[in-house]
Structures are given as C-alpha cells and as structure tokens.
Amino acid sequence: MERILILDDEISICTSLEFALEDHYEVKATTEPEQAIEWLKESRFHLCLLDLRIDGVSGIDVLQEMKSIQKDLVVIIMTAYGSIATSVEAIKKGAYTYLTKPLQMEGLLSIIDQALEYQELNQRVEYLSQELEEKYRYEGIVGKSPQMKKVFETLDKLKDLDTNVLVYGESGTGKELIAKALHYSGNRKKYPFVALNCAAIPENLLESELFGHKKGAFSGAVTDKPGKFQYAEQGTLFLDEIGDMPIGLQAKLLRVLQEKEVTPLGSNKPEVLKARVVAATNQDLKEAVEHGKFREDLYYRLNVVNVFLPPLREIRQDLPLFFQHFMEVLQKEGHQVKKISEEAMKSMLAYDYPGNIRELSNILEAACVMAEGDIIEWQDLPENLRQQNTDLVSKKTNPFKQLVGFSLEEIEKQVIFETLQSQNGHRKKTADILGISERGLRNKINRYGLHQS
Known part of the structure; x- marks a missing residue:
C-alpha cells in the first residue's frame, strides 16, 4: 500500500485529509515540519501533501529538504488563492502540482492517483535510461552466449513470481544487477528495491538492519526504526553475501521466511512480510552447509530457484x-x-x-x-x-588453421574433453560452457568414451 505524508499547520485539515485517504493509502499526518522530516528520514513515503506555509515556515524550504532526503518523493503543494505565484515557484523546485484551499475532496483521489502513476513512470524511465535495451540485453544485462541466454530465460520466468531466488557466481559477475533486473522487469517495480550486504554490517547491528527495532529495544534505540524488510514493502529485498550471515541470525531469517512475518526488536507484534527475497553469494553454500557454517534448512528455503552467473x-x-x-x-x-x-x-x-x-x-x-x-x-x-x-x-597466426584436416567429430570430442578437464569433471559447468544440456553432454561423453577414471 502506498504511503502518504500530510504536513499542514491546521489540525482540522490534517484530520480531514487523513480520514478521507486512510481507506486507500497508509497515511501519517502532522502539523510539525520537524516531525515530518524525521518520519521521512526513518522510512519511505510515496507522496506528500504539503502546505505552502506552516506556522511561519516556508513550504518551499521544507520541499527542498524533503527532496534532498528522498529524491523520488512526489510532493503536492496545498495553497491559498493568494499564493499561486509562490506555488508555481514550488513546482520549479520539484513539486508535482499545487491545489488551492479549500480542497475539493472528490478530485483529490484522482490527482493523487495521477501523481503516483507519474512517480512510477519516472522510476521506470530513470532505470531504463541507465541501462540499454536491445537484442542481446535483458533489463541492463548484456550477453548472447548460451549461458547468458539461459539466464535471460530464467529471469523472464521468475519476474512476476513470489519465489525466493538464489543468485550465485564469482565476485564481480553482477549478482545485484540480476536482482535489479528481476525487480524492475516484474510486477514489483513500483515498490522499492532494497539491498543489504550481509558481510558489510557488524553482527550486532545486522539484526536491527534487517528487522527494525522499537524505541528502547537496546541502548541507543531512541526512536522506532523500520528494518529493510519493512522498507522494501511489496518490492524486493536483496541480501548480498548471504553466506556471511552469522549462524544465529540465519535461524531468525529462516523463521521470517517460513512464517511470512517480521517482528522488530523490542516488539511482540509481528508484521506481515510482503517483500520478495533475492539472495546472492560467491560461496559454495552446499559446502558451507557440510561444514556447519550455513543452515541446511535456510539453504533450501532460499534456493527455491537459482541463477548461475558465469565468469567472463x-x-x-x-x-x-x-x-x-x-x-x-x-x-x-x-x-x-x-x-x-x-x-x-x-x-x-x-x-x-x-x-x-x-x-x-x-x-x-x-x-x-x-x-x-x-x-x-x-x-x-x-x-x-x-x-x-x-x-x-x-x-x-590464426589458431583455427591448426584444426584443418580433422573431422567435426574429432574436433567436438577434443573440445568436450578439454572443457571437462578445465572444469575438473564438473558436468553441469561443462554443459553450461558448451551451451548444451547435461543430458546432451552425458550422451556425447558416452558416445566418445570420455568417462573419467
């Protein structure tokens, strides 16, 4: 559900707007600019209804501060008839439009819907402007090799599903880009994409970052703080370097994924999990499971479908x-x-x-x-x-000249043999490199007698 912030110095306007919108959106209203700014720093809002003048404070100044905190926030200015010139200035500073008081409630929902559609379109255009789309590209990922085409096909099947996904590959292969492609090509694109590097945050802070906390939950928790799960809303939570997550926290993450509920630290009230989880690792999680460094049940919960990114x-x-x-x-x-x-x-x-x-x-x-x-x-x-x-x-010299005089079968046999050798006999990796199925590779190994002793 989209979140709307209302800031007006008249309590009656805050109350009436909150009442009019609460059936359609999650609404928070205040008469204090400082409170509105604090809320915006703590969590993401989609739209703000902002009074042009709040008890002597310039709405334009508040607008600019809000935009510095959340660039894509859509702001609708509320103004008296005599302040239209200033409202136009506000639009130049980044406001979406302005409404004159007294507000006409029957048209308010329509204007908000238009503003939110505008926001979604802008997010989409901004993403696509950074990434090229052509024959050999999928949402910013390039490649025409059989391995990359397989990645594209998998992403296309997954983009609109709620299935958990595990992306694995060597460091630097673009695992976060894969997660973004899933997010922005699917039906979750109008919600946030939130990334968290599990290896970059100290263990004592990671739980709070993930699940959030309530005021007083621990020393230093002076306000409520939503976690990455809550901030992602119905979007995507990307857990990078999942293999480095402490074993104790793995159990809590497993419970969240199983129960579809998130409980902030210091709270007894669970919140429904709506975000999709995409995890990534450059480690062999199966091996980590065997050595007791990663929970087997969490591995299978995350690895419903996996996407392998080959090294260059x-x-x-x-x-x-x-x-x-x-x-x-x-x-x-x-x-x-x-x-x-x-x-x-x-x-x-x-x-x-x-x-x-x-x-x-x-x-x-x-x-x-x-x-x-x-x-x-x-x-x-x-x-x-x-x-x-x-x-x-x-x-x-042309290396292919060395192949002149050999039959295609002899060349194919040698290529399969050398590729198997380079991958230490790993058939799945060999099949991926050669662009054939594992079954097809097995048939060729039998045909050419390439069984390893």
Whole structure:
C-alpha cells in the first residue's frame, strides 16, 4: 500500500485529509515540519501533501529538504488563492502540482492517483535510461552466449513470481544487477528495491538492519526504526553475501521466511512480510552447509530457484558486447573515447578478467583516462594486462588453421574433453560452457568414451 505524508499547520485539515485517504493509502499526518522530516528520514513515503506555509515556515524550504532526503518523493503543494505565484515557484523546485484551499475532496483521489502513476513512470524511465535495451540485453544485462541466454530465460520466468531466488557466481559477475533486473522487469517495480550486504554490517547491528527495532529495544534505540524488510514493502529485498550471515541470525531469517512475518526488536507484534527475497553469494553454500557454517534448512528455503552467473573467462564471446556497453556508459559520463584499437582489442579479448565485470569496467575507465585521443591504444591498458598478453598481441597466426584436416567429430570430442578437464569433471559447468544440456553432454561423453577414471 502506498504511503502518504500530510504536513499542514491546521489540525482540522490534517484530520480531514487523513480520514478521507486512510481507506486507500497508509497515511501519517502532522502539523510539525520537524516531525515530518524525521518520519521521512526513518522510512519511505510515496507522496506528500504539503502546505505552502506552516506556522511561519516556508513550504518551499521544507520541499527542498524533503527532496534532498528522498529524491523520488512526489510532493503536492496545498495553497491559498493568494499564493499561486509562490506555488508555481514550488513546482520549479520539484513539486508535482499545487491545489488551492479549500480542497475539493472528490478530485483529490484522482490527482493523487495521477501523481503516483507519474512517480512510477519516472522510476521506470530513470532505470531504463541507465541501462540499454536491445537484442542481446535483458533489463541492463548484456550477453548472447548460451549461458547468458539461459539466464535471460530464467529471469523472464521468475519476474512476476513470489519465489525466493538464489543468485550465485564469482565476485564481480553482477549478482545485484540480476536482482535489479528481476525487480524492475516484474510486477514489483513500483515498490522499492532494497539491498543489504550481509558481510558489510557488524553482527550486532545486522539484526536491527534487517528487522527494525522499537524505541528502547537496546541502548541507543531512541526512536522506532523500520528494518529493510519493512522498507522494501511489496518490492524486493536483496541480501548480498548471504553466506556471511552469522549462524544465529540465519535461524531468525529462516523463521521470517517460513512464517511470512517480521517482528522488530523490542516488539511482540509481528508484521506481515510482503517483500520478495533475492539472495546472492560467491560461496559454495552446499559446502558451507557440510561444514556447519550455513543452515541446511535456510539453504533450501532460499534456493527455491537459482541463477548461475558465469565468469567472463567462460563467456568470451560476450566480451565485445560488454566492451560496447561500458564504452557507451563512459561516454555518457563525459569521456571522449569512442573506439578500442585492434591491438588493444586483441589484448582485452585474451585476458581472463579474474575480477569479472567489475574489473572489466575499471580497466576500460582507466584506459579512457590514459588515452590521449578518442581511441584506446594498447599502451593505454593497465600494465598487468599488457604484460600478460604481450605475446598474444603480436601473434599473427590464426589458431583455427591448426584444426584443418580433422573431422567435426574429432574436433567436438577434443573440445568436450578439454572443457571437462578445465572444469575438473564438473558436468553441469561443462554443459553450461558448451551451451548444451547435461543430458546432451552425458550422451556425447558416452558416445566418445570420455568417462573419467
């Protein structure tokens, strides 16, 4: 349910508006600007009905402070007839529109609905303006390899479901981007996307961050504070580095997911869980379960459906798409570089990117800074990359010429054998790299007699 904040210096107006809107929205009303600002700092509101002058305080000043706290807050100014010029100034400062007093209640709901639709559209446009949409892209994710197409297909099936999702892959592969794609492509997009890094918050604070707390729940809890579950509303809560969550807190998270209820610290009153949970890890959670570092029941509760993000070294055919994507991003940020030279491209295509997408992005940004013209040259690349690939840059031979004279079956057999070797016999990873099903891989292993001893 959308949340509306009302700030007016007349108690009667606050009361009447609250009464008129409470059947449709969650409403909080006050006559004190300081109280309204405090509420906004504590939790997210979708819309604010703001008086232009509150007991000597300028509504425009309050508007600007509110916008600095929550940029996407939709503010509707309430004003007397004689203040219309000032109301227009408020619109220039970021207000959605203004209403003249006395308010016409029959049209108020319609205007609020329009304002909330405007907010949703703006959120959608802002997200899409940052991410490119074309043939090989899914909500900001690029790729045409079989592995990435499989990711796209899985996301498309999951986007409108309430199913818990576990995203796993090496560090830097873009797990949060996957969670955002699920959120913004599905029916939860009009609600918040809230991210929490379980490894970045001290254990003694993590529980409060997740579930919230009541005033006096512990030393320093001077006000009520909603947790990430409450702040996410009916949107998405992204729990990054879930494998680093303390074992004791895992039990409490499991209970929340099982009961669909969240109880803030210091409270005996549970609140209904409405948010969808997407968790991510770069660890092997099955192995963590075996070593007693992760609860098995929580693992299965989170891992209803999983999405595997392959490292860049396994999807080299996607590298040109990633180069293009990040070059366009850097150009929008003011960099003048437009191309990558042939020599630099050879070196970048040969590199393994142990830091994955994050490292690739940093390499391109550094190269753009070092480039003297509008082309990234080989010498503009970081030294470690140049050093590793010096011989590859100067190599002129075509590696595919070495395959001339072999039958397709012989080539396929060798490719499957070498890929299996590189993955230590792991069939699922091998099938993902080769772009075939595990069943298809098993048939080919039987056909070519590639069983490992």
